Amino acid sequence: xxxxxYLEKYDYEQVVFCQxxxxxxxxxxxxxxxxxxxxxxxxxMWTYASEEAAIEDALRLAKGMTxxxxxxxxxxxxxxxxxxGDPRKDKNEEMxxxxxxxxxxxxGRYITAxxxxxxxxxMDLIHEETDYVTGISPAFGSSGNPSPVTAYGVYRGMxxxxxxxxxxxxxxxxxxxxxxxxxxxxxxxxxLHEEGASLIVTDINKEAVQRAVEDFxxxxxxxxxxxxxxxxxxxxxxxxxxxxxxxxPQIKAKVIAGAANNxxxxxxxxxxxxxxxxxxxxxxxxxxxxxxxxxxELYGYNxxxxxxxxxxxxxxIEKVIEIAKRDGIPTYKAADRMVEExxxxxxxxxxxxxQNGHHILSRR
Ligand SMILES: NC(=O)C1=CN([C@@H]2O[C@H](COP(=O)(O)OP(=O)(O)OC[C@H]3O[C@@H](n4cnc5c(N)ncnc54)[C@H](O)[C@@H]3O)[C@@H](O)[C@H]2O)C=CC1
Ligand SMILES: CC(C)CC(=O)C(=O)O
Numbered sequence: 001x002x003x004x005x006y007l008e009k010y011d012y013e014q015v016v017f018c019q020x021x022x023x024x025x026x027x028x029x030x031x032x033x034x035x036x037x038x039x040x041x042x043x044x045m046w047t048y049a050s051e052e053a054a055i056e057d058a059l060r061l062a063k064g065m066t067x068x069x070x071x072x073x074x075x076x077x078x079x080x081x082x083x084x085g086d087p088r089k090d091k092n093e094e095m096x097x098x099x100x101x102x103x104x105x106x107x108g109r110y111i112t113a114x115x116x117x118x119x120x121x122x123m124d125l126i127h128e129e130t131d132y133v134t135g136i137s138p139a140f141g142s143s144g145n146p147s148p149v150t151a152y153g154v155y156r157g158m159x160x161x162x163x164x165x166x167x168x169x170x171x172x173x174x175x176x177x178x179x180x181x182x183x184x185x186x187x188x189x190x191x192l193h194e195e196g197a198s199l200i201v202t203d204i205n206k207e208a209v210q211r212a213v214e215d216f217x218x219x220x221x222x223x224x225x226x227x228x229x230x231x232x233x234x235x236x237x238x239x240x241x242x243x244x245x246x247x248x249p250q251i252k253a254k255v256i257a258g259a260a261n262n263x264x265x266x267x268x269x270x271x272x273x274x275x276x277x278x279x280x281x282x283x284x285x286x287x288x289x290x291x292x293x294x295x296x297e298l299y300g301y302n303x304x305x306x307x308x309x310x311x312x313x314x315x316x317i318e319k320v321i322e323i324a325k326r327d328g329i330p331t332y333k334a335a336d337r338m339v340e341e342x343x344x345x346x347x348x349x350x351x352x353x354x355q356n357g358h359h360i361l362s363r364r
Pocket of ligand 1: 114115116117146147148150179180181182183184185202203204205208223237238239240259260261287288290291
Protein backbone atom coordinates (compact mmCIF):
# COMPACT_ATOMS: atom_id res chain seq x y z
CA UNK A 1 0.00 0.00 0.00
CA UNK A 2 1.32 3.44 -0.93
CA UNK A 3 0.13 5.14 2.21
CA UNK A 4 0.56 8.82 1.28
CA UNK A 5 -1.09 8.24 -2.10
CA TYR A 6 -4.08 6.70 -0.31
CA LEU A 7 -4.21 9.50 2.30
CA GLU A 8 -4.13 12.11 -0.44
CA LYS A 9 -6.80 10.38 -2.53
CA TYR A 10 -9.38 10.47 0.28
CA ASP A 11 -7.95 13.54 2.01
CA TYR A 12 -6.99 12.04 5.38
CA GLU A 13 -5.42 14.40 7.91
CA GLN A 14 -3.33 12.15 10.15
CA VAL A 15 -2.41 8.59 11.02
CA VAL A 16 -0.73 7.73 14.32
CA PHE A 17 1.02 4.42 15.00
CA CYS A 18 1.16 3.54 18.70
CA GLN A 19 3.52 0.86 20.01
CA UNK A 20 4.13 -0.21 23.61
CA UNK A 21 6.40 -3.20 24.01
CA UNK A 22 5.56 -4.07 27.61
CA UNK A 23 1.80 -4.28 27.11
CA UNK A 24 1.91 -5.47 23.49
CA UNK A 25 -0.05 -2.45 22.28
CA UNK A 26 -0.04 -2.06 18.52
CA UNK A 27 -2.62 0.52 17.55
CA UNK A 28 -3.38 2.71 14.56
CA UNK A 29 -5.33 5.92 15.10
CA UNK A 30 -6.68 7.34 11.83
CA UNK A 31 -8.07 10.88 11.74
CA UNK A 32 -9.91 11.56 8.52
CA UNK A 33 -11.41 15.03 8.71
CA UNK A 34 -11.86 17.56 11.52
CA UNK A 35 -13.71 20.29 9.61
CA UNK A 36 -16.78 19.94 11.80
CA UNK A 37 -14.95 19.40 15.10
CA UNK A 38 -12.68 16.95 16.92
CA UNK A 39 -12.66 13.44 15.43
CA UNK A 40 -14.87 11.00 17.37
CA UNK A 41 -14.89 7.29 16.63
CA UNK A 42 -14.51 3.99 18.43
CA UNK A 43 -11.59 1.65 19.02
CA UNK A 44 -11.81 -1.76 17.37
CA MET A 45 -9.71 -4.69 18.62
CA TRP A 46 -9.36 -7.44 16.05
CA THR A 47 -6.96 -10.10 14.78
CA TYR A 48 -6.01 -8.80 11.35
CA ALA A 49 -4.52 -11.01 8.64
CA SER A 50 -1.76 -8.42 8.10
CA GLU A 51 -0.65 -4.98 9.24
CA GLU A 52 -1.81 -3.62 5.91
CA ALA A 53 -5.30 -5.00 6.50
CA ALA A 54 -5.36 -3.26 9.90
CA ILE A 55 -4.27 0.07 8.41
CA GLU A 56 -6.89 -0.20 5.66
CA ASP A 57 -9.60 -1.00 8.18
CA ALA A 58 -8.65 1.98 10.38
CA LEU A 59 -8.66 4.30 7.38
CA ARG A 60 -11.97 3.10 5.95
CA LEU A 61 -13.65 3.20 9.34
CA ALA A 62 -12.30 6.70 10.10
CA LYS A 63 -13.71 8.09 6.85
CA GLY A 64 -16.99 6.39 7.68
CA MET A 65 -17.04 8.29 10.99
CA THR A 66 -16.58 11.64 9.21
CA UNK A 67 -19.67 10.84 7.16
CA UNK A 68 -21.61 9.34 10.08
CA UNK A 69 -21.03 12.27 12.41
CA UNK A 70 -21.81 14.81 9.71
CA UNK A 71 -24.99 12.97 8.61
CA UNK A 72 -26.18 12.82 12.22
CA UNK A 73 -25.82 16.60 12.51
CA UNK A 74 -23.01 16.34 15.08
CA UNK A 75 -20.31 18.98 15.23
CA UNK A 76 -17.62 16.34 15.15
CA UNK A 77 -15.11 15.04 12.66
CA UNK A 78 -14.23 11.44 11.90
CA UNK A 79 -11.57 9.14 13.28
CA UNK A 80 -11.16 5.56 14.38
CA UNK A 81 -8.59 3.31 16.04
CA UNK A 82 -7.77 -0.32 15.49
CA UNK A 83 -5.77 -2.28 18.03
CA UNK A 84 -4.17 -5.37 16.54
CA GLY A 85 -4.86 -8.37 18.77
CA ASP A 86 -7.35 -10.93 19.97
CA PRO A 87 -9.82 -9.25 22.33
CA ARG A 88 -10.38 -12.57 24.15
CA LYS A 89 -6.68 -13.18 24.92
CA ASP A 90 -4.48 -10.17 24.36
CA LYS A 91 -6.01 -7.42 26.53
CA ASN A 92 -4.36 -6.08 29.66
CA GLU A 93 -4.65 -2.99 31.85
CA GLU A 94 -1.31 -1.51 30.78
CA MET A 95 -2.32 -1.77 27.11
CA UNK A 96 -5.40 0.46 27.47
CA UNK A 97 -3.58 2.86 29.76
CA UNK A 98 -0.70 3.18 27.30
CA UNK A 99 -3.25 3.74 24.54
CA UNK A 100 -4.97 6.38 26.71
CA UNK A 101 -1.68 8.28 26.97
CA UNK A 102 -1.35 8.27 23.19
CA UNK A 103 -4.85 9.73 22.90
CA UNK A 104 -4.01 12.37 25.51
CA UNK A 105 -0.98 13.29 23.40
CA UNK A 106 -3.34 14.26 20.57
CA UNK A 107 -4.75 16.91 22.87
CA GLY A 108 -8.39 16.54 21.84
CA ARG A 109 -8.02 16.07 18.09
CA TYR A 110 -9.35 12.53 18.58
CA ILE A 111 -11.92 11.20 21.07
CA THR A 112 -12.52 7.47 21.37
CA ALA A 113 -15.31 5.07 22.44
CA UNK A 114 -16.19 1.37 22.08
CA UNK A 115 -16.30 -0.64 18.88
CA UNK A 116 -16.11 -4.34 18.06
CA UNK A 117 -13.80 -6.04 20.59
CA UNK A 118 -13.72 -3.27 23.19
CA UNK A 119 -15.91 -2.68 26.23
CA UNK A 120 -16.95 -0.09 28.80
CA UNK A 121 -14.28 -1.54 31.15
CA UNK A 122 -11.62 -0.87 28.50
CA MET A 123 -12.86 2.73 28.11
CA ASP A 124 -12.65 3.17 31.89
CA LEU A 125 -8.97 2.15 31.76
CA ILE A 126 -8.34 4.66 28.95
CA HIS A 127 -10.13 7.26 31.07
CA GLU A 128 -7.46 6.79 33.77
CA GLU A 129 -5.09 8.56 31.37
CA THR A 130 -7.24 10.93 29.33
CA ASP A 131 -10.53 12.81 29.25
CA TYR A 132 -10.83 12.27 25.50
CA VAL A 133 -12.83 9.06 25.83
CA THR A 134 -16.60 8.45 25.87
CA GLY A 135 -18.78 5.41 26.54
CA ILE A 136 -17.27 5.15 30.02
CA SER A 137 -19.17 3.79 33.02
CA PRO A 138 -22.42 5.46 34.06
CA ALA A 139 -20.76 5.78 37.52
CA PHE A 140 -18.77 8.68 36.00
CA GLY A 141 -22.02 10.33 34.83
CA SER A 142 -21.44 8.90 31.37
CA SER A 143 -23.49 6.93 28.88
CA GLY A 144 -21.94 3.45 29.21
CA ASN A 145 -22.32 0.81 26.49
CA PRO A 146 -23.52 2.45 23.23
CA SER A 147 -24.80 -0.78 21.63
CA PRO A 148 -28.43 -0.73 22.87
CA VAL A 149 -28.79 2.84 21.61
CA THR A 150 -27.21 1.94 18.26
CA ALA A 151 -29.77 -0.87 18.07
CA TYR A 152 -32.63 1.51 18.75
CA GLY A 153 -31.42 3.81 15.98
CA VAL A 154 -31.15 0.91 13.54
CA TYR A 155 -34.68 -0.16 14.47
CA ARG A 156 -36.00 3.37 13.78
CA GLY A 157 -34.10 3.62 10.50
CA MET A 158 -35.27 0.17 9.42
CA UNK A 159 -38.88 1.28 9.90
CA UNK A 160 -38.31 4.32 7.67
CA UNK A 161 -36.74 2.13 4.98
CA UNK A 162 -39.60 -0.38 5.29
CA UNK A 163 -42.10 2.43 4.72
CA UNK A 164 -40.40 3.30 1.43
CA UNK A 165 -40.39 -0.34 0.30
CA UNK A 166 -43.71 -1.68 1.63
CA UNK A 167 -45.84 1.47 2.08
CA UNK A 168 -46.04 0.97 5.85
CA UNK A 169 -43.43 1.23 8.58
CA UNK A 170 -44.98 -1.58 10.59
CA UNK A 171 -42.60 -4.53 10.94
CA UNK A 172 -45.31 -6.84 12.26
CA UNK A 173 -45.23 -10.09 10.29
CA UNK A 174 -42.12 -9.09 8.34
CA UNK A 175 -39.37 -11.72 8.00
CA UNK A 176 -36.03 -10.21 8.95
CA UNK A 177 -32.67 -11.94 8.40
CA UNK A 178 -30.12 -10.75 10.96
CA UNK A 179 -26.44 -11.45 10.28
CA UNK A 180 -24.45 -11.49 13.54
CA UNK A 181 -26.32 -11.36 16.85
CA UNK A 182 -23.75 -9.57 18.99
CA UNK A 183 -24.15 -6.51 21.20
CA UNK A 184 -26.10 -4.36 18.76
CA UNK A 185 -28.08 -7.04 16.96
CA UNK A 186 -29.28 -8.80 20.11
CA UNK A 187 -30.91 -5.52 21.18
CA UNK A 188 -32.21 -4.94 17.64
CA UNK A 189 -33.80 -8.41 17.67
CA UNK A 190 -35.57 -7.51 20.91
CA UNK A 191 -37.23 -4.46 19.31
CA LEU A 192 -38.14 -6.47 16.20
CA HIS A 193 -39.54 -9.36 18.22
CA GLU A 194 -41.60 -6.97 20.35
CA GLU A 195 -43.12 -5.53 17.17
CA GLY A 196 -44.08 -8.99 15.90
CA ALA A 197 -41.43 -9.61 13.23
CA SER A 198 -40.18 -13.15 12.47
CA LEU A 199 -36.43 -13.49 12.81
CA ILE A 200 -33.86 -15.57 10.99
CA VAL A 201 -30.44 -15.26 12.60
CA THR A 202 -26.88 -16.38 12.11
CA ASP A 203 -23.56 -15.91 13.90
CA ILE A 204 -20.18 -17.64 14.00
CA ASN A 205 -20.66 -17.71 17.78
CA LYS A 206 -23.08 -20.58 18.56
CA GLU A 207 -23.98 -19.22 22.01
CA ALA A 208 -25.08 -15.91 20.51
CA VAL A 209 -27.33 -17.78 18.08
CA GLN A 210 -28.77 -19.95 20.84
CA ARG A 211 -29.65 -16.89 22.92
CA ALA A 212 -31.59 -15.32 20.01
CA VAL A 213 -33.38 -18.64 19.34
CA GLU A 214 -34.39 -19.00 22.98
CA ASP A 215 -35.26 -15.35 23.70
CA PHE A 216 -36.98 -14.39 20.44
CA UNK A 217 -38.05 -17.64 18.79
CA UNK A 218 -35.59 -16.93 15.96
CA UNK A 219 -34.81 -19.52 13.31
CA UNK A 220 -31.06 -20.22 13.02
CA UNK A 221 -29.18 -20.72 9.76
CA UNK A 222 -25.50 -21.24 8.91
CA UNK A 223 -23.44 -18.06 8.33
CA UNK A 224 -23.17 -18.54 4.56
CA UNK A 225 -26.93 -19.20 4.19
CA UNK A 226 -28.09 -15.84 5.53
CA UNK A 227 -27.86 -14.02 2.18
CA UNK A 228 -30.17 -16.35 0.29
CA UNK A 229 -32.96 -16.90 2.83
CA UNK A 230 -36.49 -15.83 1.85
CA UNK A 231 -37.03 -12.62 3.80
CA UNK A 232 -38.34 -9.06 3.56
CA UNK A 233 -35.40 -7.33 5.21
CA UNK A 234 -31.72 -8.25 5.43
CA UNK A 235 -29.94 -6.71 8.44
CA UNK A 236 -26.11 -6.95 8.25
CA UNK A 237 -24.93 -6.59 11.84
CA UNK A 238 -21.53 -8.33 11.87
CA UNK A 239 -18.57 -6.98 9.91
CA UNK A 240 -18.22 -4.98 6.67
CA UNK A 241 -18.01 -5.67 2.89
CA UNK A 242 -20.90 -8.16 3.01
CA UNK A 243 -22.67 -6.60 0.02
CA UNK A 244 -20.40 -7.78 -2.77
CA UNK A 245 -20.25 -9.69 -6.07
CA UNK A 246 -20.79 -13.07 -4.38
CA UNK A 247 -23.66 -12.10 -2.10
CA UNK A 248 -25.74 -9.72 -4.25
CA PRO A 249 -27.11 -12.43 -6.60
CA GLN A 250 -28.32 -14.39 -3.55
CA ILE A 251 -30.20 -11.56 -1.82
CA LYS A 252 -34.02 -11.83 -1.88
CA ALA A 253 -34.80 -9.03 0.57
CA LYS A 254 -36.47 -5.79 -0.58
CA VAL A 255 -34.73 -3.78 2.15
CA ILE A 256 -31.17 -3.82 3.49
CA ALA A 257 -30.91 -2.10 6.86
CA GLY A 258 -28.40 -3.08 9.52
CA ALA A 259 -25.77 -1.94 11.99
CA ALA A 260 -22.50 -3.02 10.35
CA ASN A 261 -20.05 -0.36 9.20
CA ASN A 262 -18.89 -0.29 5.54
CA UNK A 263 -21.49 -2.78 4.28
CA UNK A 264 -20.82 -2.11 0.58
CA UNK A 265 -17.57 -3.72 -0.54
CA UNK A 266 -17.31 -1.13 -3.32
CA UNK A 267 -19.61 1.71 -4.32
CA UNK A 268 -20.55 -0.21 -7.49
CA UNK A 269 -22.31 -2.69 -5.21
CA UNK A 270 -24.53 0.17 -4.03
CA UNK A 271 -25.38 0.85 -7.68
CA UNK A 272 -26.20 -2.83 -8.26
CA UNK A 273 -28.62 -3.17 -5.35
CA UNK A 274 -30.27 0.11 -6.39
CA UNK A 275 -30.85 -1.30 -9.88
CA UNK A 276 -32.40 -4.40 -8.30
CA UNK A 277 -34.96 -2.11 -6.59
CA UNK A 278 -33.67 -2.83 -3.09
CA UNK A 279 -34.11 -0.01 -0.57
CA UNK A 280 -30.71 0.35 1.07
CA UNK A 281 -30.48 2.32 4.32
CA UNK A 282 -26.92 3.70 4.16
CA UNK A 283 -24.89 2.17 6.99
CA UNK A 284 -23.45 5.32 8.45
CA UNK A 285 -26.86 7.02 8.58
CA UNK A 286 -28.76 4.15 10.19
CA UNK A 287 -26.09 3.09 12.70
CA UNK A 288 -25.38 6.53 14.17
CA UNK A 289 -27.31 5.92 17.42
CA UNK A 290 -24.23 4.89 19.40
CA UNK A 291 -22.13 7.84 18.38
CA UNK A 292 -25.04 10.26 18.94
CA UNK A 293 -25.35 8.80 22.44
CA UNK A 294 -21.66 8.98 23.37
CA UNK A 295 -21.29 12.44 21.78
CA UNK A 296 -23.91 13.70 24.20
CA GLU A 297 -21.38 13.09 27.00
CA LEU A 298 -19.39 16.02 25.65
CA TYR A 299 -22.22 18.31 26.81
CA GLY A 300 -22.79 16.52 30.15
CA TYR A 301 -24.74 13.33 29.42
CA ASN A 302 -28.53 13.56 29.28
CA UNK A 303 -30.14 10.28 28.18
CA UNK A 304 -33.48 11.80 27.26
CA UNK A 305 -31.83 14.41 25.03
CA UNK A 306 -29.63 11.75 23.41
CA UNK A 307 -32.56 9.42 22.67
CA UNK A 308 -34.54 12.28 21.12
CA UNK A 309 -31.66 12.82 18.70
CA UNK A 310 -31.49 9.08 17.97
CA UNK A 311 -35.22 9.10 17.10
CA UNK A 312 -34.32 11.44 14.24
CA UNK A 313 -32.54 8.62 12.41
CA UNK A 314 -36.01 7.76 11.07
CA UNK A 315 -36.33 11.23 9.51
CA UNK A 316 -32.74 11.14 8.30
CA ILE A 317 -33.29 7.87 6.41
CA GLU A 318 -36.50 9.37 4.92
CA LYS A 319 -34.49 12.42 3.84
CA VAL A 320 -31.81 10.30 2.14
CA ILE A 321 -34.48 8.27 0.31
CA GLU A 322 -36.13 11.51 -0.79
CA ILE A 323 -32.84 12.94 -2.17
CA ALA A 324 -32.20 9.64 -3.95
CA LYS A 325 -35.66 9.75 -5.59
CA ARG A 326 -35.39 13.44 -6.45
CA ASP A 327 -31.96 13.11 -8.06
CA GLY A 328 -32.47 9.60 -9.48
CA ILE A 329 -29.44 8.20 -7.65
CA PRO A 330 -28.80 5.30 -5.23
CA THR A 331 -29.29 6.02 -1.54
CA TYR A 332 -25.60 5.61 -0.70
CA LYS A 333 -24.82 8.43 -3.15
CA ALA A 334 -27.64 10.56 -1.78
CA ALA A 335 -26.23 10.22 1.75
CA ASP A 336 -22.71 11.09 0.55
CA ARG A 337 -24.08 14.14 -1.25
CA MET A 338 -25.95 15.34 1.86
CA VAL A 339 -22.81 14.97 4.00
CA GLU A 340 -20.33 16.45 1.54
CA GLU A 341 -22.54 19.52 1.11
CA UNK A 342 -22.64 20.05 4.88
CA UNK A 343 -18.87 19.70 5.30
CA UNK A 344 -18.22 21.98 2.33
CA UNK A 345 -20.55 24.66 3.74
CA UNK A 346 -18.82 24.57 7.14
CA UNK A 347 -15.39 24.49 5.54
CA UNK A 348 -16.17 27.63 3.58
CA UNK A 349 -17.73 29.47 6.53
CA UNK A 350 -14.70 29.00 8.84
CA UNK A 351 -12.69 31.89 7.53
CA UNK A 352 -11.42 33.58 10.71
CA UNK A 353 -8.56 32.29 12.80
CA UNK A 354 -9.48 31.47 16.39
CA GLN A 355 -6.93 30.01 18.73
CA ASN A 356 -8.28 26.92 20.49
CA GLY A 357 -11.40 27.15 18.33
CA HIS A 358 -13.10 23.99 19.57
CA HIS A 359 -14.79 24.74 22.85
CA ILE A 360 -16.89 21.56 22.80
CA LEU A 361 -14.91 19.71 25.48
CA SER A 362 -14.94 22.64 27.88
CA ARG A 363 -18.65 22.00 28.51
CA ARG A 364 -18.05 18.69 30.35
N1 LIG B 1 -21.58 -1.22 19.05
C1 LIG B 1 -22.03 -0.09 18.50
O1 LIG B 1 -22.61 0.77 19.17
C2 LIG B 1 -21.87 0.12 17.04
C3 LIG B 1 -21.53 -0.92 16.19
N2 LIG B 1 -21.45 -0.70 14.85
C4 LIG B 1 -21.11 -1.79 13.95
O2 LIG B 1 -22.11 -2.82 14.06
C5 LIG B 1 -21.50 -4.10 13.91
C6 LIG B 1 -21.78 -4.96 15.13
O3 LIG B 1 -21.25 -4.32 16.28
P1 LIG B 1 -21.35 -5.00 17.72
O4 LIG B 1 -22.68 -5.63 17.87
O5 LIG B 1 -20.93 -3.97 18.69
O6 LIG B 1 -20.24 -6.09 17.62
P2 LIG B 1 -20.19 -7.54 18.30
O7 LIG B 1 -18.80 -7.99 18.17
O8 LIG B 1 -20.83 -7.53 19.63
O9 LIG B 1 -21.14 -8.40 17.33
C7 LIG B 1 -20.77 -8.83 16.07
C8 LIG B 1 -21.25 -10.25 15.95
O10 LIG B 1 -21.01 -10.70 14.62
C9 LIG B 1 -20.55 -12.03 14.67
N3 LIG B 1 -19.84 -12.33 13.45
C10 LIG B 1 -18.59 -12.01 13.07
N4 LIG B 1 -18.31 -12.47 11.85
C11 LIG B 1 -19.44 -13.11 11.42
C12 LIG B 1 -19.80 -13.79 10.22
N5 LIG B 1 -18.96 -13.94 9.22
N6 LIG B 1 -21.06 -14.30 10.13
C13 LIG B 1 -21.93 -14.15 11.14
N7 LIG B 1 -21.64 -13.54 12.30
C14 LIG B 1 -20.42 -13.01 12.44
C15 LIG B 1 -19.70 -12.10 15.92
O11 LIG B 1 -19.54 -13.41 16.37
C16 LIG B 1 -20.50 -11.23 16.88
O12 LIG B 1 -21.44 -11.96 17.63
C17 LIG B 1 -20.02 -3.82 13.65
O13 LIG B 1 -19.80 -3.73 12.27
C18 LIG B 1 -19.79 -2.45 14.27
O14 LIG B 1 -18.71 -1.75 13.71
C19 LIG B 1 -21.73 0.51 14.28
C20 LIG B 1 -22.09 1.55 15.07
C21 LIG B 1 -22.12 1.47 16.50
C1 LIG C 1 -19.21 5.12 19.83
C2 LIG C 1 -19.19 4.22 18.70
C3 LIG C 1 -20.43 3.51 18.75
C4 LIG C 1 -18.86 5.04 17.51
C5 LIG C 1 -18.31 4.28 16.38
O1 LIG C 1 -17.14 4.01 16.33
C6 LIG C 1 -19.21 3.86 15.33
O2 LIG C 1 -20.34 4.35 15.26
O3 LIG C 1 -18.81 3.01 14.52
